[in-house]
Amino acid sequence: MNYFPDEVIEHVFDFVTSHKDRNSISLVCKSWFKIERYSRQNVFIGNCYSISPERLLRRFPCFKSLTLKGKPHFADFNLVPHGWGGFVQPWIEALARSRVGLEELRLKRMVVTDEGLELLSRSFVNFKSLVLVSCEGFSTDGLASIASNCRHLRDLDLQENEIDDHRGQWLSCFPETCTSVVTLNFACLEGETNLVALERLVARSPNLRSLKLNRAVPLDALARLMACAPQIVDLGVGSYEDEQDSESCLKLQAAIRKCTSLRSLSGFLEAAPHCLSAFHPVCHNLTSLNLSYAAEIHGSHLIKLIEHCKKLQRLWILDSIGDKGLEVVASTCKELQELRVFPTDLHGGGNTAVTEDGLVAISAGCPKLHSILYFCQQMTNAALITVARNCPNFIRFRLCILEPHKPDHVTSQPLDEGFGAIVQACKNLKRLSVSGLLTDQVFLYIGMFATQLEMLSIAFAGDTDKGMLYVLNGCKKMRKLEIRDSPFGDAALLADVNKYETMRSLWMSSCEVTLGGCKRLARKAPWLNVEIINENDNNRMEENGYEGRQKVDKLYLYRTVVGTRVDAPPFVWIL
Amino acid sequence: MDGQSVYVPPLFPCLILASHPPDNFYLSSFYPNFYASSPTFIYLSPLFSSSTKLTNEKNHNKNKRRILRWKPHKNILVKKKTTQEHRENDFLILKKTMTYEKVNELNLKDTELRLGLPGTEQAKEEQEVSCVRSNKRQLQSDNEEESTSPTKTQIVGWPPVRSYRKNNNSVSYVKVSMDGAPYLRKIDLKTYKNYPELLKALENMFKFTIGEYSEREGYKGSGVIPTYEDKDGDWMLVGDVPWDMFSSSCKRLRIMKGSDALALDSAL
Numbered sequence: 074m075n076y077f078p079d080e081v082i083e084h085v086f087d088f089v090t091s092h093k094d095r096n097s098i099s100l101v102c103k104s105w106f107k108i109e110r111y112s113r114q115n116v117f118i119g120n121c122y123s124i125s126p127e128r129l130l131r132r133f134p135c136f137k138s139l140t141l142k143g144k145p146h147f148a149d150f151n152l153v154p155h156g157w158g159g160f161v162q163p164w165i166e167a168l169a170r171s172r173v174g175l176e177e178l179r180l181k182r183m184v185v186t187d188e189g190l191e192l193l194s195r196s197f198v199n200f201k202s203l204v205l206v207s208c209e210g211f212s213t214d215g216l217a218s219i220a221s222n223c224r225h226l227r228d229l230d231l232q233e234n235e236i237d238d239h240r241g242q243w244l245s246c247f248p249e250t251c252t253s254v255v256t257l258n259f260a261c262l263e264g265e266t267n268l269v270a271l272e273r274l275v276a277r278s279p280n281l282r283s284l285k286l287n288r289a290v291p292l293d294a295l296a297r298l299m300a301c302a303p304q305i306v307d308l309g310v311g312s313y314e315d316e317q318d319s320e321s322c323l324k325l326q327a328a329i330r331k332c333t334s335l336r337s338l339s340g341f342l343e344a345a346p347h348c349l350s351a352f353h354p355v356c357h358n359l360t361s362l363n364l365s366y367a368a369e370i371h372g373s374h375l376i377k378l379i380e381h382c383k384k385l386q387r388l389w390i391l392d393s394i395g396d397k398g399l400e401v402v403a404s405t406c407k408e409l410q411e412l413r414v415f416p417t418d419l420h421g422g423g424n425t426a427v428t429e430d431g432l433v434a435i436s437a438g439c440p441k442l443h444s445i446l447y448f449c450q451q452m453t454n455a456a457l458i459t460v461a462r463n464c465p466n467f468i469r470f471r472l473c474i475l476e477p478h479k480p481d482h483v484t485s486q487p488l489d490e491g492f493g494a495i496v497q498a499c500k501n502l503k504r505l506s507v508s509g510l511l512t513d514q515v516f517l518y519i520g521m522f523a524t525q526l527e528m529l530s531i532a533f534a535g536d537t538d539k540g541m542l543y544v545l546n547g548c549k550k551m552r553k554l555e556i557r558d559s560p561f562g563d564a565a566l567l568a569d570v571n572k573y574e575t576m577r578s579l580w581m582s583s584c585e586v587t588l589g590g591c592k593r594l595a596r597k598a599p600w601l602n603v604e605i606i607n608e609n610d611n612n613r614m615e616e617n618g619y620e621g622r623q624k625v626d627k628l629y630l631y632r633t634v635v636g637t638r639v640d641a642p643p644f645v646w647i648l
Numbered sequence: 649m650d651g652q653s654v655y656v657p658p659l660f661p662c663l664i665l666a667s668h669p670p671d672n673f674y675l676s677s678f679y680p681n682f683y684a685s686s687p688t689f690i691y692l693s694p695l696f697s698s699s700t701k702l703t704n705e706k707n708h709n710k711n712k713r714r715i716l717r718w719k720p721h722k723n724i725l726v727k728k729k730t731t732q733e734h735r736e737n738d739f740l741i742l743k744k745t746m747t748y749e750k751v752n753e754l755n756l757k758d759t760e761l762r763l764g765l766p767g768t769e770q771a772k773e774e775q776e777v778s779c780v781r782s783n784k785r786q787l788q789s790d791n792e793e794e795s796t797s798p799t800k801t802q803i804v805g806w807p808p809v810r811s812y813r814k815n816n817n818s819v820s821y822v823k824v825s826m827d828g829a830p831y832l833r834k835i836d837l838k839t840y841k842n843y844p845e846l847l848k849a850l851e852n853m854f855k856f857t858i859g860e861y862s863e864r865e866g867y868k869g870s871g872v873i874p875t876y877e878d879k880d881g882d883w884m885l886v887g888d889v890p891w892d893m894f895s896s897s898c899k900r901l902r903i904m905k906g907s908d909a910l911a912l913d914s915a916l
Contacts (some may be wrong), residue, residue: 150805207810233812261812365813416807418879448807475807506808532806557805 079104083112092117111135118142119577121159121183122602125635126167137176138202139168143183145580145629146530147555149207152582152627154608156642159183163640169196177202177228184208190215194222202228202256212237213262220246228256230283238264245270254278258285260309260340265289276301285309288342293321299328307361308332310340313348326351339363339389341370349378356381360408363389365415376401386441389413392427392448399431403438411444416475429456432472436463444469451482452509457491461498470495471506477533477558480510487511493518496526506530516540520547528553541565545572555580563590566628570597578631586628589621594630595648602637603630603648802890814896822876826854826903837895843887850874854903861887873904 086109089095099109115138118124129139143159161183168175175197185208193200200223213236219229220243244267247254254274259266266289275281281302286295290311299305325348329335335355341364349370359382364375368391375390376398385406392414394402402409412435414427429452435442436459443466452474472492480487488509496502496519503525507515511534519526520543527550535541541561544554545568554576562585573579588605595603606627637647815838824833833853840846847858859870866885867873874886877900886894886901 147805147808149810150808151811152805207812233810235812415813416809448809473807477803477806530808532808 079108082108086112090115114138115177116140120631120633121161121164122638123577123631123633123635126164128635130167130171130173134171134173137174138179139164139175139177140179140181141183142181145182145555145578146553147557147580147582148182152557154606154644157606157645158638158640158642160640161185162189165189165193165196169193174199176200177204179204179206180208181206182208184210185215187211187215187218191218191222194218199225201225201253202230204228204230204232205234206232207234209235213239213241213243213264216259217241217243217246220244220251221248224248224251225253226251227253229254230256230258231261232258234261236262238262240264242267242270244274247274249277252277253280255280256283257281258283258309260285260287260311260342262287262289268294272297272301278302279304281305283307283337285340286311288312292325292348296321296324296328299325299332303328303331304334305332306334307337308335308339310338310342312343313341322348322351326354330354333358335359337361337363337387339366341367343369349374352378353381357383360384361387363387365389365391365413367391368393368417372398380405382406384408387411389415391415391417393417394427396427396431396434399427400434400438403434406439408441409435409439410441412439412442413446414448415446416448426450429453432456433459433463436460440464441466443467446471446473446506448473448475450475451479452488452491453481453483454486454488454491454494455481455483457488458494461491461494465498466501467495467499468501469504470499470502471504471530472508473506474509477508478510479508487514489514489518493522496522501525504528507534508532512536513540513543516543520544523548525550527551529555531556531559533558535559535561538562538565538568542568545569549575551575552577554578556582556584558583560585562586563593566590567594567597570594573598573601573630574632576632578629580627580629581625582627584625584628586625587621588623588625591625591628592621592648600632600634601630602633603628604641605646605648606644607646608644802892822898822900824850824853824901824903826856827905829854835901837898840895842891843894847874847886850901850903856903856905863888871905874901875904876901 082105086095086098089098092115095109095113099106110133113133113136116129116133116136117140118129119142121141121143141161141164143161144153144157147153148157159182161180169192176199178193178200179202185205190211193203195218203219203223203226211234216229216231216236219226226247247270251274255278257274257278264287266287268290271290272294275284275298282305284298284302284305284307286298286309288311290298292313295310295313299308329351332355336358338352338355338359338361341349356378362379362382362385364370364378367375370393372394375394379385379388379398379402383405386408388402388406388409388411390398390413394414399414402412414431416426418426427447427449429449432445432447432449432452433456435445442464445467446469449472452472457472474488481491488507489512492505492507492511492515496505502523505519505523505526505528507530513536516535516539519529523529524547526548529544529548529551531554538561540559541556542565544551545565551572552575557580561581566581566586567590591603591605595601605625606629607625641647821834821836824835835849835853837846840849843861851858856872857870858872858874859867861867867887875883876886876894876898877883878897879899883902889897
């Protein structure tokens with residue numbers, strides 16, 4: 074390869090798109106490092122505090138797309154206090170100052186502001202795509218600036234963000250000349266929508282493929298929108314309330330029949346069952362169905378819909394579907410690859426909830442299943458062993474038994490053997506979440522068998538430090554480890570400090586780790602940021618005489634090349 | 649034999665019965681061989697019921713084994729605890745239906761004549777492990793029957809469901825009826841963050857004043873009692889359960905007034 078001119082090598086590199094592969098390429102030799110640097114289009118930064126924007130720009134001066142992730146995963150469950158960090162402002166400012174031709178920005182769990190969005194919209198002429206997932210801190214005013222100023226906007230994808238809805242006119246801020254929109258997702262907005270502006274925007278966007286509406290878009294508007302955009306591939310239905318007006322339903326049915334390209338359906342935030350049947354004609358083409366927000370729809374209606382969806386690959390649903398419903402899924406959806414079953418009753422004790430039988434049925438009926446997230450009330454080792462035998466292809470296996478410490482409900486044994494069977498059978502398992510009553514034994518199995526495991530979530534499990542040690546010693550490819558309410562302490566934390574250099578981050582909350590242990594770790598590993606999050610105590614930890622033995626409430630550590638971050642709030646103590 | 653024996657006339661059969669003192673709960677699933685290891689033998693006779701109780705207590709005290717009371721992990725933050733929940737957090741077994749009435753302060757279950765090996769109650773109790781007694785105050789059902797839908801202690805960040813999803817799951821608009829008012833109203837529960845806010849809004853909406861809420865006595869003083877229908881179809885008193893639990897399970901509100909309310913007042 075050394076005899077080829079750089080342009081040729083660069084052309085070859087263009088075919089390599091995965092971040093991991095490009096990272097590997099850049100390590101081959103100096104000239105490849107240089108070529109790869111200048112040709113990298115998409116940069117992925119899994120932890121925004123692991124590197125600074127300046128260093129990013131020095132290394133990759135020509136990138137077009139940036140993906141940034143901020144808060145740790147457990148922030149989704151309110152375990153990270155407000156104000157912890159993950160601010161995107163410094164990044165936008167640094168990028169704006171440089172001459173990088175940013176076209177796409179994808180943020181996850183970050184704090185975004187209206188000022189930042191305004192700056193973003195004004196700084197990059199070719200900006201095309203904004204994807205915000207689980208972000209917060211901004212309002213519809215920020216969206217208005219994006220709509221107004223980004224001439225070539227292609228994607229505006231807002232997934233599950235906390236947006237302050239000023240019920241303004243952000244949709245009407247799209248200029249009449251804007252005809253390039255391909256993705257428009259504002260399902261997470263709570264307030265009223267300017268329906269006229271929306272309809273006009275959709276009508277003048279011939280490339281529109283993905284449209285996800287919020288709950289303020291009623292049925293008749295939906296019918297009109299679908300009539301304007303029969304080319305739609307991905308539809309998020311907003312409000313689907315009990316419309317007595319049958320004319321709306323008829324119009325909707327007519328519009329739906331024309332949408333022959335429709336492959337993905339979601340939304341149904343406020344839904345009445347009888348209109349669901351309007352979608353039956355398109356079900357046979359659907360590959361993705363997300364009914365996990367449709368709390369009002371009874372299981373039987375869900376089943377009637379799913380019976381038509383023979384090509385379904387992805388299904389997100391509520392546990393109101395029940396085991397019977399899952400059996401229908403298992404017999405109908407033979408192409409199913411990903412299943413997520415969410416709990417309806419978060420406070421436990423539902424009669425229609427799913428059990429281990431549903432999981433077994435799915436594993437038996439869906440041979441292509443590789444990702445599952447399953448919330449349930451009860452589980453048995455026997456069921457998990459059967460699932461492992463039926464489905465050895467799992468890449469992601471996340472099981473959440475709603476009650477902490479709950480054992481096998483038939484034998485009262487811990488679920489060690491069940492999860493052990495899963496990790497032993499599924500050789501490609503990359504992500505695992507465990508729950509129920511678990512001893513150190515399950516971690517021994519995980520350490521021994523889960524060789525490809527990259528992310529592990531542990532809650533209310535284990536007996537001694539040995540559990541965590543098994544995992545740290547065994548899982549060579551571990552990147553993210555998050556633990557809560559488990560009896561792992563300093564001995565496990567400090568056993569192999571260098572391990573953390575191979576990982577993105579470690580989260581431990583309500584464990585047995587002490588302040589003294591964390592301090593020792595920080596001393597041994599200066600290339601780690603060891604953060605203690607103590608929202609209740611502020612600085613009480615320092616004053617207390619027994620600080621060495623004081624238990625740490627929340628520990629978050631991550632590797633970084635830029636040292637301690639400067640934007641930490643007072644309740645975060647970086648050792 | 650570990651237990652003390654009481655003399656019993658030969659006519660009565662001897663029974664092996666494990667001691668179930670009514671005021672002590674324990675986690676039998678951690679000690680599945682509890683009964684087999686050192687059973688307490690009690691000879692029973694209804695004629696000697698009062699002394700049987702003493703025997704039970706004596707036996708229990710004498711045979712104080714390592715009974716583990718499961719406590720939730722000390723670092724679990726519980727959002728809102730009433731005094732009743734404080735007590736119940738220490739004890740995690742719920743006896744599902746207390747079908748035996750307390751007669752003269754005796755739990756007749758102790759003196760129940762049953763033929764069965766010790767440990768037959770085990771399976772049932774294991775199912776009830778870590779169920780916390782429901783805090784619901786049932787208005788129209790027997791006081792003896794325990795609620796069949798146990799509520800869980802709220803642990804921060806559990807279950808691991810995004811708050812965005814939790815918010816969407818909760819029922820938002822509920823109908824509110826007030827006794828004597830000619831029309832119903834609808835309110836969005838999500839716009840309120842706690843009970844005082846909700847009650848104030850209701851007061852404004854229907855032009856009434858509500859009395860002081862106390863856990864023991866409900867709403868005293870005004871003859872107005874706010875009630876709600878929950879997911880199970882039961883009518884409950886507003887204010888008994890933590891706010892989050894209420895807002896996600898409330899289907900309908902009814903503000904009782906006048907004679908119905910007065911009757912309830914005195915019953916509670």
